Amino acid sequence: MNFTHELVQWYLVNKRDLPWRNTTDAYTIWLSEIILQQTRVEQGMPYFNRFLEKYPTVTDFAAAHEDEVLKLWQGLGYYSRGRNMLKTARLVQEQYHGVFPQSYEELIKLKGIGEYTAAAIASFSANEVRAVVDGNVYRVLARYYGIYDAINSTTGKKLFQQIANDLINKKNPALHNQAMMEFGAMLCKPKNPACGICPVRTGCVAFTTNATTALPVKLKTVKVKERFFNYFLVTDGNTVLMNKRGDKDIWANMYDLPMVETASLLPPHELVILPAVKAIFGPEVKIIEDTPVQKHILTHQRLFVRMIKTDAPPVKLNENWLYVPIENLPELALPKIIFILIKNIFNL
DNA sequence: AATCCGGGGGG
DNA sequence: CCCCCAGGATT
Structure with missing residues (x-):
């Protein structure tokens, strides 16, 4: 045979x-x-x-x-x-x-x-x-x-x-x-x-020829980028401010929260004085809670994700943002790491 | 030809 | 930590 x-x-x-x-x-x-x-x-x-x-x-x-x-x-x-x-x-x-x-x-x-x-x-x-x-x-x-x-x-x-x-x-x-x-x-x-x-x-x-571990041959692995996602949890207890992602980056067309990406991991007090953050929340951002930074591993990216809870509503709403009733959160398509964070916060 | 796109499991 | 998984689209 x-x-x-x-x-x-x-x-x-x-x-x-x-x-x-x-x-x-x-x-x-x-x-x-x-x-x-x-x-x-x-x-x-x-x-x-x-x-x-x-x-x-x-x-x-x-x-x-x-x-x-x-x-x-x-x-x-x-x-x-x-x-x-x-x-x-x-x-x-x-x-x-x-x-x-x-x-x-x-x-x-x-x-x-x-x-x-x-x-x-x-x-x-x-x-x-x-x-x-x-x-x-x-x-x-x-x-x-x-x-x-x-x-x-x-x-x-x-x-x-x-x-x-x-x-x-x-x-x-x-x-x-x-x-x-x-x-x-x-x-x-x-x-x-x-x-x-x-x-x-x-x-x-x-x-x-004792070469099973050497085969098959595969060319170089791409290097992994590190990214730092700082999410803001804006909620009044009934609704949560969510963001529908665009079609360019990871998680296209899925839902996450308002976010400011930084080039490095910043402590909360440095984060809230960034222009990008002030543009959303105004000069004063009150931090109610700050979750521990979670590492999320993807094939080409290492994400460091944190969530900052604030009570102040944004002074300026992005067109991709919408207030979602908490009971409707399970209907949204969420990336794994967002799903975990949301689940922990609202006990879903 | 290179790079991007998730998340999980095994060693 | 690294590699691989019933790959394909985009640049």
């Missing part, structure tokens, strides 16, 4: 029972694939179930409001996935009359669908012969063939895609793709791969 045939045999015995594997409905598969981008199966699973329950068809999804989608997406991260899903659902409703495309050529045109996702939906829903290359496949191929080209270089990506294209089983591409990914996720793991029980280890270059 050859390499890929062995992996399929391994898959048939060892596969997990995942809900999106029991359907060929392109909409359902699309839902799962977007949710699972850069996301572990265990983390995405509850979101998949909630989305499918709330939006059983793409027509239901297309009728949603963006605030509602982002709320449902809350906590999962990479929120552009949710925003792009709504755009795509509406386009599918309008231009495809609610019938989700199944062909790679149509899928690749849609927002939020790249090479991997188009190949995944096309193969799983219609058995189109398209090889998926995700993080698992990169790792399996790099190790088995001993490929040291970086998986995040342009030439590396093309090389791995080409190899995957050459390997794919034309009789059953869906099964082949599932097997490649599941094998990478369950056995040929990033750390401590289970080489001892691997059915293809004798043909694996990484195993026979």
